[in-house]
Amino acid sequence: xxxxxxxxxxxxxxxxxxxxxxxxxxxxxxxxxxxxxxxxxxxxxxxxxxxxxxxxxxxxxxxxxxxxxxxxxxxxxxxxxxxxxxxxxxxxxxxxxxxxxxxxxxxxxxxxxxxxxxxxxxxxxxxxxxxxxxxxxxxxxxxxxxxxxxxxxxxxxxxxxxxxxxxxxxxxxxxxxxx
Numbered sequence: 191x192x193x194x195x196x197x198x199x200x201x202x203x204x205x206x207x208x209x210x211x212x213x214x215x216x217x218x219x220x221x222x223x224x225x226x227x228x229x230x231x232x233x234x235x236x237x238x239x240x241x242x243x244x245x246x247x248x249x250x251x252x253x254x255x256x257x258x259x260x261x262x263x264x265x266x267x268x269x270x271x272x273x274x275x276x277x278x279x280x281x282x283x284x285x286x287x288x289x290x291x292x293x294x295x296x297x298x299x300x301x302x303x304x305x306x307x308x309x310x311x312x313x314x315x316x317x318x319x320x321x322x323x324x325x326x327x328x329x330x331x332x333x334x335x336x337x338x339x340x341x342x343x344x345x346x347x348x349x350x351x352x353x354x355x356x357x358x359x360x361x362x363x364x365x366x367x368x369x
Contacts, residue, residue, distance in 0.1 A: 195277065196264055199262075199264060201257070210247070212241075214241040216238070218239065218334075219234070220237060221297075253294065263275055266309065272298075274306045275294065276313070278290050278291065287323050288324040308343065319369045323369060327352060328358050343366045346367075
C-alpha cells in the first residue's frame with residue numbers, strides 16, 4: 191500500500207493544479223432535513239456530486255487564497271498527489287469567540303475509509319486549539335453518509351448557530367466539535 195504523508199499546506203506544496211486528479215465523487219440517496227416539528231428526518235434525495243476540472247481548480251484557488259491570510263490547511267499526499275485536504279478559517283467568532291469555521295474537508299473517493307479524514311481532522315483540531323478556538327464550527331453536508339462520518343468524529347449539532355453561514359447553505363446541518 192502506498193504511504194500517505196500529511197503536510198501543512200503552503201504555496202510551496204500546493205498550487206492551482208494540485209486538485210487536478212482529485213476525485214470529489216459522492217452518490218447521495220438520502221439527506222437529513224428538518225420536518226415541521228423542527229426534528230431531523232432522513233428523506234430521499236438522489237443525486238451525484240462529481241466535480242469537474244474547472245470546479246477542482248476553483249477550489250484549489252480558494253484554498254490558496256485562504257492560506258495566504260485568512261485560514262490554514264493540511265493536505266494528505268500519496269506519491270506527491272493531494273488525496274485529502276482540510277481548510278479552516280483562522281477568524282474566531284461566536285458569542286465568546288469560541289469558534290473557527292471548518293471551510294472545506296474532502297478525501298478523494300479512492301482513498302476514503304483509510305483513516306485519512308480522521309488524521310486531517312485531528313491535525314486541524316490541534317492547530318485550531320493553538321490559535322485559541324474552543325470549538326470547530328461545521329456547516330456539514332446533509333447526506334446520510336457525510337453526517338455519519340462527522341458523528342463518528344464526535345461532531346454534534348451546533349450549540350450556537352451562525353446565521354450567515356446557515357443561510358449560505360440552507361440544507362447543511364450546522365455542527366460543532368469541541369476541541
